Amino acid sequence: MRITSSMLSRNSLMALSNTMDKLYESSNRLSSGKKIRSPQDAPSVVKTLADSRQTLFSNNQYVKNIKFALSRLSLSDQAVETVYSEVSLIKEKTSRVAAEFSGEIKQNLIEEIEISLKNIASALNKKDKSVYVFSGTNGFSKTYEAVYGQDPDGVSRIQSFVYQGNDEKINVKVSDNETAQSNMNGREVIETSDDNIFSLLIELRKAIINSNSPNDFQDRLNSVLDHLNSITVGIGSKTQNLERMLQRIDEDNLSTSSNVSSIADTDYSKELVDYENIRNRYEAVLKVLNSSAKLNLMDYL
């Protein structure tokens, strides 16, 4: 085959252009940190990458949802704790009153019960971002509204509470197939299977006003405290479940990210070696081009 001048320059330029392309690709991989930047770079793994990306994206959203549910559960827990401490206080004072039933002590206890009723109502009327947490899905309605009336001693006090929420549950998605309840409604806290904390305390107050012995209420107070305890345990178990879920998502994210990274990210040490090799090749091509351009018989003559 005759080797013509244009063939020499064409072949050298083609080698130069190919090496430059490779150098450009390698420097892109180094600067972006990604070896797959568009679907054509590795079409066979595009679906895997998209699925992994979606898993990571969804997981991040589920983490947000779980954190929301945890914050709501924590609010519920605080409120139930308040109710528990108020009921415990009344129970303790009632047992003391039963032993020494003087007029002043009786009056104090009546006022304490009234304050406890208000404190319990206030705990259950807790708002989070303008929403009543214990109102079910009726978040704009105040959970408990007090109804005032006259007691047998002629003083105006709380006679009952009207629950303005509903019994609906608020669920958030915590994974593709699971939801978690993030709320607890007022009724669940206040009502036991056969009692109502508000009614119990109001009845107790009325019994004290009528000078009846508060001792008869001890069993009911104990059962209410048991009920509150079981709610706290329930909230604790839900919280624990959600925290476990967070951990699981973290682990899932870690393995998915490392999987994505192994597919799509640049292995810097390997890429740097490759880059150096291509650069050497590029310089070699330039030298060959330079010397082949000088190889001209006409110039020699």
Add this chain to the structure above:
Amino acid sequence: MGNFSSLQIALSGLRAFTRANEVVGENIANVSNPAFKRREIVYEPLNQFSFAGSGVAISSIKRAIDYFAEKDLRSAISEDEKNKYLLSALPGIYEDVSSLSESGIYACFENFWAALQDLSADPQDISLRKIAIERGADLCSALNFAIEKSDTQSLRIYQSSQEYVETVNGKLKEIAELNKKIKENQASGFEVEDLKDRRDYILEEISQYLNLDVMENDEGYTVSIDGKTLVYGSIFKEIKVENLNSGDLMFTIPEYNCPVNIYSGRLYGCKIAMNENYNLQKSLKAIADSIASSGEKSFNKIHREGYDLYGNISQTDFFLIDAYGRVSVNQALISDPKKLAVASSTGVSDGSNAVKLSDFLKGDALDGESYFSYISSLSASWGFKLDNVRNNSYSSESIKTAALNRRDSISGISSDEETVKLLDIQRSYAAMAKYLNSSIKMVEELIEAVG
């Protein structure tokens, strides 16, 4: 042989080598001219004194050309140009549907899904409602933009094909004119080699757009495609391109009133790109139609059956689609985000319908696939196509280079080779000059001796 005939021999050599020197000089001067074919000198002995060895002459100056190598080259150029066109046109078409992009349709679906999820936890939050509506509007914009872009792309491809066809027609006309000129010059005994070079080079240029069949006869080059003659002697026919608006371009020869099939060059690249663009647009429209559908199993139906923040059943669609296929978020929801049907009951803190809406996006909404899966399949399929085109382009470029090298090994000029020839010719010229000098001396001495 007399002394005068030896002078004749010397003169014929000087004349021949002077001309040869010119030819080699011409070759060297055209070393970088891609249209120029190397000239070869054919010498012949002169027999003017009825015996051999009575001098030398140049019988012809031939163009070094191999028509098979030329044909191979044209076909390699056509294939390479088709791939190069696709390589430049296709990425622009697909980039909006890349599932790896941070701003394409896929990302918009993700953001919309996340906004609905956020809303499901805090449904009474007006700012979250606004965000969900905005994310829905972003999705509509991305879809509309991609569909409009594919319209623009289709127009651009059509315009490119029109430009290419015009170029081809211009060059076909030039070939017809060159056929005529070559015939006339040949008849008048003028040199036609440069004109032939020009004609071959035009054919090579045309092969970028389409590969033509070429035959040489008394009228010059007869050029045809798909069995239909485009140039015969000085007559040429124009090609026309038409956009069929169904993802296809139709090439015709109006004078014959018939379509022609083109399977090579940039014009074929245009045809393929047009088809790919059309198919992508169809897929994008399927997404738009599905998202704005009001059918039994649709996003809008879930929204219609949900409750707004006023506690009313919504009965309004979230997405709307107009007569031009443009999707948008219902203006009623944009004006009053409280009308977004996030609840499945009258409760203001009920976000269960938002969960249903977001689940729909991840469900089998489109041909048994989720939107995410549909787009990533689309993206993967485009990835394969582009990867193929890139690989094809690498190999077609190598094939083209090999064909160019093969053609150049016949028609190309090696400056070293021409230099050697130049030296040879100079030596022969010097020898002839010496021969002439000796012959003159002999004649002078003879005249002197005779007195």
